[in-house]
Amino acid sequence: MVEFHVDRGSGLPAYLQLGQQVREALRLGWLQPGDRLPTVRDVVATSGVNANTVLKAYRELELAGLVEARQGSGTFVKASPGSAAPEDFDPLRATLAVWVTEARSAGLEDEDIYALLREVLSGGAQ
């Protein structure tokens, strides 16, 4: 199950934040194909997010092919984002943990690590 929350100090529109939280839950295996997303009313009542925002988030996920709305029964998870299965994450996580330990002992702060990661991901500065 996903617990939605909106970070009001973020510049990211609320509906995109909700979408991101579903994607993250899918990547981490908290949500599996076939699982039902909470109803719009439940999200409104528990997270204090506007119903239109939740609907917009679900529509965006549907357009991305990640969920499907079934008439009268709710919104269900169709697929995981990306091609990797959640179990493939474990060895990668372990390698990364070793790397982070190395980086820290080399004196890197978290900020430096994020900066490096962003640089590598965007393909800059080889």
Add this chain to the structure above:
Amino acid sequence: MSVVAAEVWKWAVHDVSFELPPGSVTALVGANGSGKSTLLNVLAGHLPPESGHTSIAGRVAYVPQHKPMYKNFNVADVLQFGRRMNNVWDNERADEWLARFKVPRKLPIEDLSGGQRTHVTLALALGSRPDVLMLDEPLSELDPLARRKVMRELLTEVSDNGMTLIFSTHVVAEIGGVADRLLLLAGGRLLLDGDTDELLEEHVLYTGPRDSESPVEGPVVLAKHGKTQSQYLVRSGGTQIAEPWTARYVTLEELVVAHLERAA
């Protein structure tokens, strides 16, 4: 299709025009004296506009900022009053609201806390089953925890009953994810009227070396120049930018403050 349409001139309010779709949640934001209460009073029909017109489809409930009530009524009397004064009255709905916030029924209004009085006026407003609910600074007398809870419950009412909600507030940080529309007033004029998400996606803040020209196309909301750096808030709609400039989206609060600074 709109449930609220207005074009209002009244005192300091100049040519404020907007339309709100049914089921929308609109935050009316502006500094003190910007005309928020005047606008709400005109919309509610308590003040006639000097010129222009307003139209609201359906029943309206309006809770003014000072929350007027008879002081020596007790809470149960207020519900009784609501039942007698309204053609349409949903006692259960009003009653549930009071129960949810544990408001004692037997106390006279004058002995209630500010927060409890807020709950009584909201219960009264909801009991009249409004299609459009207008609230002037509804959260001002509530503590941070209660503010969240009241907003959450109001949004649930909106979603359950297809109500349209307009509320005024100073606290911009609290409207993210809550309001899908933003009306920003300054000096009686409408600075912004739009979908909150779209506004956030349009506005991008660029930071780079001092330059008298914006690094991107699009309307510049605000430019600031330091000794070595310049910042441009631009309605550019995208964060693509060449080095050495950096770009980021802004928070709703930064966005509102920038528009207010520009208007000042």
